[in-house]
Amino acid sequence: MTLEQEGIASAGWFCGYTPIEILDAAGMAPVRITGERASSGVADSLMHTNICPYVKACLESAAGGKLDFLKGAVFTNGCDAQRRFYDIWRSVVPDVPAFLLAVPRRGDDAGALAFAARLAEFKDWAEETFETQITDDKLRESIRAYAKLRKALAGMDDARESGEIDMPGSRAMEIYLEAQKTPPGAALDMLEKEIAAAKARAATGNAAKGPRLLLAGNMTDDPELARMFESYGATVVSDALCAGSRFSSTAPPDPDIPPLKALARAYLRKSPCPRMVDADDYASRLVRKIEATKPDGVVFHILKFCDAHLYDMPFIRDALRSAGVRTLIIEGDYTSGSGQLATRAQAFLETI
Amino acid sequence: MDTNLKAYFDGLVGSLGKKVAEQKTARRLLAYETGRIGQKLFDDNYAHAWTGVFVPFEIFRAMDVGAVFIEFVGAMLAGTGSSASFLADAEGFGYTGDGCAYHRAMIGAARKELLGKPQLLIGATTPCDGGLKTILNVARMTGVEPFTLDIPYPPVTKDKIDWLVGQYGEMTRYIERLTGKKYAPERMRESARLSNKASAIVKELYELCKLRPAPITSDTLRNFQIVFALLMGGEEGVDVAETFLADTRAILDSGAVPPEKHRLLWVQNRIQFKNNIITWLEEKYGAKIVVDELNHIYWDDLDEDNPLEGLAIRQITHPLNGPLEHRLAILDKLAREYSVDGAINPSHWGCRQNCGARQAMKDSLRASGVPMINLDVDCVDPRNYFEGQILTRLQGFMEML
Numbered sequence: 001m002t003l004e005q006e007g008i009a010s011a012g013w014f015c016g017y018t019p020i021e022i023l024d025a026a027g028m029a030p031v032r033i034t035g036e037r038a039s040s041g042v043a044d045s046l047m048h049t050n051i052c053p054y055v056k057a058c059l060e061s062a063a064g065g066k067l068d069f070l071k072g073a074v075f076t077n078g079c080d081a082q083r084r085f086y087d088i089w090r091s092v093v094p095d096v097p098a099f100l101l102a103v104p105r106r107g108d109d110a111g112a113l114a115f116a117a118r119l120a121e122f123k124d125w126a127e128e129t130f131e132t133q134i135t136d137d138k139l140r141e142s143i144r145a146y147a148k149l150r151k152a153l154a155g156m157d158d159a160r161e162s163g164e165i166d167m168p169g170s171r172a173m174e175i176y177l178e179a180q181k182t183p184p185g186a187a188l189d190m191l192e193k194e195i196a197a198a199k200a201r202a203a204t205g206n207a208a209k210g211p212r213l214l215l216a217g218n219m220t221d222d223p224e225l226a227r228m229f230e231s232y233g234a235t236v237v238s239d240a241l242c243a244g245s246r247f248s249s250t251a252p253p254d255p256d257i258p259p260l261k262a263l264a265r266a267y268l269r270k271s272p273c274p275r276m277v278d279a280d281d282y283a284s285r286l287v288r289k290i291e292a293t294k295p296d297g298v299v300f301h302i303l304k305f306c307d308a309h310l311y312d313m314p315f316i317r318d319a320l321r322s323a324g325v326r327t328l329i330i331e332g333d334y335t336s337g338s339g340q341l342a343t344r345a346q347a348f349l350e351t352i
Numbered sequence: 353m354d355t356n357l358k359a360y361f362d363g364l365v366g367s368l369g370k371k372v373a374e375q376k377t378a379r380r381l382l383a384y385e386t387g388r389i390g391q392k393l394f395d396d397n398y399a400h401a402w403t404g405v406f407v408p409f410e411i412f413r414a415m416d417v418g419a420v421f422i423e424f425v426g427a428m429l430a431g432t433g434s435s436a437s438f439l440a441d442a443e444g445f446g447y448t449g450d451g452c453a454y455h456r457a458m459i460g461a462a463r464k465e466l467l468g469k470p471q472l473l474i475g476a477t478t479p480c481d482g483g484l485k486t487i488l489n490v491a492r493m494t495g496v497e498p499f500t501l502d503i504p505y506p507p508v509t510k511d512k513i514d515w516l517v518g519q520y521g522e523m524t525r526y527i528e529r530l531t532g533k534k535y536a537p538e539r540m541r542e543s544a545r546l547s548n549k550a551s552a553i554v555k556e557l558y559e560l561c562k563l564r565p566a567p568i569t570s571d572t573l574r575n576f577q578i579v580f581a582l583l584m585g586g587e588e589g590v591d592v593a594e595t596f597l598a599d600t601r602a603i604l605d606s607g608a609v610p611p612e613k614h615r616l617l618w619v620q621n622r623i624q625f626k627n628n629i630i631t632w633l634e635e636k637y638g639a640k641i642v643v644d645e646l647n648h649i650y651w652d653d654l655d656e657d658n659p660l661e662g663l664a665i666r667q668i669t670h671p672l673n674g675p676l677e678h679r680l681a682i683l684d685k686l687a688r689e690y691s692v693d694g695a696i697n698p699s700h701w702g703c704r705q706n707c708g709a710r711q712a713m714k715d716s717l718r719a720s721g722v723p724m725i726n727l728d729v730d731c732v733d734p735r736n737y738f739e740g741q742i743l744t745r746l747q748g749f750m751e752m753l
């Protein structure tokens with residue numbers, strides 16, 4: 001049953017730099033919105049063909065009335081496409097209040113201070129929109145709940161990488177998505193069951209033994225992509241994705257400072273996407289992750305028209321090459337694969 | 353154009369300098385001063401900066417930093433008919449062909465070392481993601497340390513102003529550290545004074561363009577303010593502004609005002625390579641572009657005793673910064689004040705912030721009774737430009753007006 005069917009009040013969010021703890025503390029279930037895979041062309045008429053297909057897919061859902069159940073939606077200026085999505089949302093879904101959270105790019109103390117001021121505005125908006133009071137105690141409670149969930153997800157990733165649990169990457173992607181669409185307590189329960197089952201599977205010794213892959217990219221949220229590689233015998237053992245390990249990379253906010261300040265710091269310092277850092281910084285972090293995980297290859301799946309990622313790709317590609325990592329770069333359109341993609345995937349796997 | 357850009361600017365300044373001495377016309381003077389800015393990139397008396405497009409050039413002026421924004425390079429290459437090879441080079445290297453060609457041309461130019469090496473690279477988080485990425489990528493290619501201005505969104509609040517003013521302080525220290533140039537408050541005050549003086553004259557000029565018929569042609573103020581920004585804070589800026597105003601007044605006084613049947617608003621940037629659209633519009637339909645969206649002084653005078661605060665407010669309230677509502681309000685205001693019949697948005701391919709906004713801009717202008725057409729061209733890349741198709745679409749649009 002979905003939250004909508006269960007009658008749980010929900011607020012939508014899109015970008016990983018949204019401190020969803022504030023929504024949770026406002027009594028809303030924070031739901032990460034993923035879009036329609038099939039396009040009816042409505043979104044194209046509202047924006048332009050050359051805008052991020054994830055944003056367009058979400059717009060498609062919104063225009064089709066499928067997000068009317070939300071009590072509010074929070075956008076960020078994570079990219080030009082999302083900023084424009086916020087603008088258009090307000091005419092397409094006027095009954096679902098929207099908030100645009102401006103996230104600084106700088107992660108230092110000055111950036112965190114500026115972000116904390118924006119978070120105070122976000123909190124005011126949430127209180128007014130959801131007609132509630134967000135006390136520091138409530139916020140701290142939500143912060144603790146999400147810190148626990150993120151820790152458990154990161155633990156799952158570690159166990160996948162080490163082989164302690166047998167969990168295909170496609171299943172991990174599904175779990176991550178569910179965790180971002182479910183209140184943190186319920187998400188944690190679900191996660192613990194999944195991990196226990198994966199541990200039991202590992203004990204049978206039947207885990208796949210094919211090439212180990214790291215899946216990197218932006219708002220690549222389709223488990224079918226990992227499943228396709230798995231169907232050719234590979235295992236996706238780790239990821240660097242917005243809706244994947246970047247979600248769990250936020251360190252627990254400092255409990256000894258005011259909660260909004262603590263959230264501001266923690267979010268700005270999580271594992272960055274290319275919006276936050278330059279190509280070298282991003283690539284060197286990725287190389288460090290690769291050294292720790294030792295995959296046999298990296299699959300970069302980048303949604304088209306994502307300037308933050310695509311402007312950096314030649315440099316990231318070169319950095320991975322210099323590090324001796326085999327890399328496949330795919331530009332995706334948020335639909336579930338194609339024959340051509342399958343051929344490229346097979347050809348890539350043959351080289352490793 | 354080959355790799356000798358210095359010779360290009362020297363040649364341009366030499367030939368235009370002579371012409372300006374013979375007869376000082378506004379466009380000539382602007383081109384001459386623009387060429388001189390290009391020369392500064394190779395002049396040892398200046399520190400050399402490549403920057404984002406809407407950064408406060410007054411500060412650079414006060415510190416003897418010769419600065420150009422990187423999109424200027426793309427526009428210049430397109431204008432001289434040489435962008436294609438730089439674009440192809442960047443694409444060959446793996447740079448996405450779906451991005452903004454202003455940036456792609458810059459990457460090609462940096463790869464071919466067309467502009468030498470800057471001492472400073474100053475980007476900003478606005479107006480688009482690609483602009484900052486390009487600055488950072490050029491930093492990587494040249495080994496030059498970059499500086500990034502993180503621009504808050506409107507509405508203006510005290511904490512946002514303080515944050516941005518603090519960043520300007522960091523920026524001046526970055527310039528001092530990398531170039532040895534010094535930030536002096538009295539020079540900044542002078543820069544602010546000259547900026548205000550130039551702005552006041554430009555405002556007067558824009559007022560004249562609101563007359564019917566407007567005493568300009570469609571190309572008089574082509575790319576004007578975006579380039580003029582480079583001169584803000586200097587005497588040259590005042591001189592250029594005065595010349596434009598004087599030329600325009602002279603046309604008005606002479607009674608030889610170019611006729612017009614239709615008055616048009618041009619959204620964002622012009623098409624930078626040679627094309628016949630403007631002439632065609634003027635000749636076939638008597639249409640005149642009386643205002644460009646970016647030709648607009650939307651800020652108050654800078655307080656000479658506290659200029660950085662005014663610059664911060666100006667940068668925060670730039671129409672392309674932040675959510676769209678502010679930009680829509682400005683477009684609407686321009687459409688009304690200049691009494692336009694229609695608007696043209698080239699809808700530059702690869703410009704996400706514009707392409708994502710185009711339907712909203714169209715709806716908003718239509719609500720004010722002003723139809724807008726999206727042309728779907730790449731303003732810098734002539735390789736896929738099919739003029740016949742564009743004119744056919746424009747024909748339908750003009751006939752509807």
Ligand code: SF4
Nearest residue numbers: 052079081218219306
């Ligand atoms: S995938 Fe890229 S363009 Fe799309 S929403 Fe994420 S950052 Fe923006």
Ligand code: SF4
Nearest residue numbers: 452454479480703704
């Ligand atoms: S045209 Fe658009 S993408 Fe290109 S530099 Fe200008 S604002 Fe940025």
